[in-house]
Amino acid sequence: MSKLNTSNMVVPDELASGWQEIVNLLAEITSVPAALIMRVHQDHIEVFSANNNRKHPYSIGDTETLGHGLYCETVINKNRQLLVPNAAVDEEWCNNPDMRFGLLAYCGLPLQWPNGDPFGTICVLDDKENHFSTTYQQLLNAFKVSVEAQLKTVYQNHHLQQLNSELESRVTTRTQDLVDLNYSLNLEIDKRRAAERTIRYQKRHDLGTGFLNRIALEQHTNQMLATLTPHSKHKVGVIHIGFTNGRRIQAKHGYAMWENILIEFKQRLTSQSNYKLITARPRSTDLVFVFESHNLDEDINLLCRELVEVSQSAFYLDGEHLHLHSYIGIASSDDTLNSKTLLKYAVGAMQSCKDSGHKFSFHCQHISDTQKNINQLESYLLQAVRNDDLLLYFQPKVSPKTHKWIGAEALIRWRHPILGDISNETLIHLAEQNGLIFEVGSFVLRSAIQKAAEWRGKVQDFKVSINVSAVQLQTPQFTTQIEDLLAAYQLPGSYIELEITESGLIADEVVAKNTLQSLSELGVTLSLDDFGTGYASFNYLKKFPFDAIKVDRSFVQQLDTSEEDKEIVRSIISIAKKLDLEVTVEGIENLDHEAFILSEGCDVGQGYLYGKPMPCDEFENSLINQNYRPEHYSYSS
Numbered sequence: 001m002s003k004l005n006t007s008n009m010v011v012p013d014e015l016a017s018g019w020q021e022i023v024n025l026l027a028e029i030t031s032v033p034a035a036l037i038m039r040v041h042q043d044h045i046e047v048f049s050a051n052n053n054r055k056h057p058y059s060i061g062d063t064e065t066l067g068h069g070l071y072c073e074t075v076i077n078k079n080r081q082l083l084v085p086n087a088a089v090d091e092e093w094c095n096n097p098d099m100r101f102g103l104l105a106y107c108g109l110p111l112q113w114p115n116g117d118p119f120g121t122i123c124v125l126d127d128k129e130n131h132f133s134t135t136y137q138q139l140l141n142a143f144k145v146s147v148e149a150q151l152k153t154v155y156q157n158h159h160l161q162q163l164n165s166e167l168e169s170r171v172t173t174r175t176q177d178l179v180d181l182n183y184s185l186n187l188e189i190d191k192r193r194a195a196e197r198t199i200r201y202q203k204r205h206d207l208g209t210g211f212l213n214r215i216a217l218e219q220h221t222n223q224m225l226a227t228l229t230p231h232s233k234h235k236v237g238v239i240h241i242g243f244t245n246g247r248r249i250q251a252k253h254g255y256a257m258w259e260n261i262l263i264e265f266k267q268r269l270t271s272q273s274n275y276k277l278i279t280a281r282p283r284s285t286d287l288v289f290v291f292e293s294h295n296l297d298e299d300i301n302l303l304c305r306e307l308v309e310v311s312q313s314a315f316y317l318d319g320e321h322l323h324l325h326s327y328i329g330i331a332s333s334d335d336t337l338n339s340k341t342l343l344k345y346a347v348g349a350m351q352s353c354k355d356s357g358h359k360f361s362f363h364c365q366h367i368s369d370t371q372k373n374i375n376q377l378e379s380y381l382l383q384a385v386r387n388d389d390l391l392l393y394f395q396p397k398v399s400p401k402t403h404k405w406i407g408a409e410a411l412i413r414w415r416h417p418i419l420g421d422i423s424n425e426t427l428i429h430l431a432e433q434n435g436l437i438f439e440v441g442s443f444v445l446r447s448a449i450q451k452a453a454e455w456r457g458k459v460q461d462f463k464v465s466i467n468v469s470a471v472q473l474q475t476p477q478f479t480t481q482i483e484d485l486l487a488a489y490q491l492p493g494s495y496i497e498l499e500i501t502e503s504g505l506i507a508d509e510v511v512a513k514n515t516l517q518s519l520s521e522l523g524v525t526l527s528l529d530d531f532g533t534g535y536a537s538f539n540y541l542k543k544f545p546f547d548a549i550k551v552d553r554s555f556v557q558q559l560d561t562s563e564e565d566k567e568i569v570r571s572i573i574s575i576a577k578k579l580d581l582e583v584t585v586e587g588i589e590n591l592d593h594e595a596f597i598l599s600e601g602c603d604v605g606q607g608y609l610y611g612k613p614m615p616c617d618e619f620e621n622s623l624i625n626q627n628y629r630p631e632h633y634s635y636s637s
Contacts, residue, residue, distance in 0.1 A: 015150050023049050023051040026140065026143055033127055035123070037122050038121045070098070071125075072120065106123060108122065122143060135575065217290070225333060234292050234296075237330065241289075242326065242328075242351075307326070394408040394616060396611040399603070409466075409467075444467075451464060459624070466499065482496075486522065498527065527584065528550065551573070573602055584602075586605075
């Protein structure tokens with residue numbers, strides 16, 4: 001394939017329009033006259049996007065010849081950030097071309113195409129001395145990442161067009177070859193025979209990889225086990241590998257790319273030639289190896305160590321390096337001589353790895369018992385949903401300035417007579433795994449909205465927060481469900497806050513955006529939960545109509561000892577305030593934590609300093625007592 005020429009690539013109008021919004025927002029937040037996106041050419045550089053919300057001397061399409069000491073030319077040549085607080089007192093920059101416009105301060109970052117070619121820069125300029133704080137530099141870098149992600153999309157589209165063109169050429173040539181072949185009767189007969197062989201092959205193989213499918217896997221395993229006798233010196237081993245990030249790779253890069261990775265994964269195994277190895281793909285994200293060996297224990301350990309090494313090695317795909325997240329389960333003919341049972345044992349051992357965190361695990365009775373316990377737990381949960389045995393606990397959300405309870409987070413609990421208390425996270429995970437998330441989620445929504453309606457008549461301006469799972473958010477009827485419950489309990493949407501995690505957004509951003517927009521129109525407050533722990537949190541604030549963020553407790557736990565965590569929380573709160581977002585910080589456990597969030601202007605605090613999650617009646621008594629006697633407020637133990 002010929003090399004792509006990035007200089008000829010056209011940035012679509014819709015992207016250019018989005019970049020206009022970026023530079024406008026950048027100029028507004030940093031309070032500078034000029035925010036620009038520049039594109040470099042062979043002998044000149046042009047203004048590609050320029051903010052239009054402040055007065056400055058640049059216009060889209062303006063060009064400047066290279067080689068005259070431009071700020072942006074230096075950024076591109078050195079491929080790193082340039083920060084000039086005041087060019088007037090800087091000998092290196094006092095004569096640069098931008099000084100004629102009176103622009104003294106500059107901060108810029110390079111922009112690149114995915115193949116490393118320079119696109120240009122993203123920069124801000126000020127007509128007075130400006131040292132551009134760390135927060136503003138981080139913000140500029142965040143926009144750089146966003147622009148480069150869009151450049152990657154443009155690049156890939158051109159790449160696809162070129163591939164399609166070359167493919168059409170090959171198809172045309174191949175079509176002519178087939179026309180010529182049709183003149184020969186003998187070749188026609190060969191084609192029929194080949195077609196028959198293909199059908200037989202497709203019945204037994206996975207078409208994407210050429211590995212055996214599930215049915216053929218069972219047949220081959222059964223044949224290998226049938227050759228064993230009580231006095232056989234050789235044994236049969238089964239290794240089942242599950243790739244937990246397989247579906248995400250498929251969704252991002254496509255099925256064909258994922259199948260190429262599976263093929264390459266097997267090809268990297270150097271020890272497979274030591275014994276007869278059968279490879280199968282029973283499911284899209286799983287591989288199974290079945291083999292015979294005279295030294296089974298030694299060979300299995302050798303192969304598993306190699307499998308772990310291969311999984312940890314890098315796979316190059318679409319310009320990025322990927323690492324596979326694999327879990328390996330092992331069973332052998334010592335466990336059973338029944339093929340279906342043997343394969344099931346290997347799956348169970350693999351599943352136990354996911355629960356324990358080990359890279360590989362052998363089948364044993366303990367694993368079978370654990371799996372039975374999980375199945376029993378799911379059965380208990382089904383009964384609990386049907387018998388209405390679930391409970392709601394509430395944890396107060398407090399104004400750190402007044403110590404007044406201004407809201408509560410609803411948390412589901414299950415008090416089982418044998419298993420004891422089971423917490424919110426475990427319940428949600430189980431419900432998502434066994435398809436009960438809609439029943440459990442409906443219980444939480446109905447109960448929380450009912451309580452919010454009751455407390456509305458007793459306490460002013462009190463908001464109840466509800467966690468929404470990824471599965472619920474992707475359901476088209478979710479907004480209608482919220483709307484119907486609000487109408488049934490005659491509760492305005494402003495009394496409800498829905499907390500959304502990043503996992504609820506990445507599954508399908510289009511569906512998530514439509515759902516959140518509809519919820520926002522109902523007046524419901526939308527909060528991005530666990531803020532700061534995901535890879536694109538700031539990007540979501542631009543894409544989705546959030547009203548608030550909730551800073552994850554992991555940043556708060558180290559506030560006493562980590563200046564870095566303090567700076568992260570400080571920066572998050574600062575940017576959120578500039579975007580007019582309410583900020584909740586969870587994990588507040590001592591007075592030092594509270595003093596810090598007070599100093600940073602945080603709106604809401606949540607944590608054990610103010611109160612643990614408590615049953616509904618206990619919470620309600622405390623809430624009403626506090627509402628009547630606010631002067632007697634004291635921290636909950």
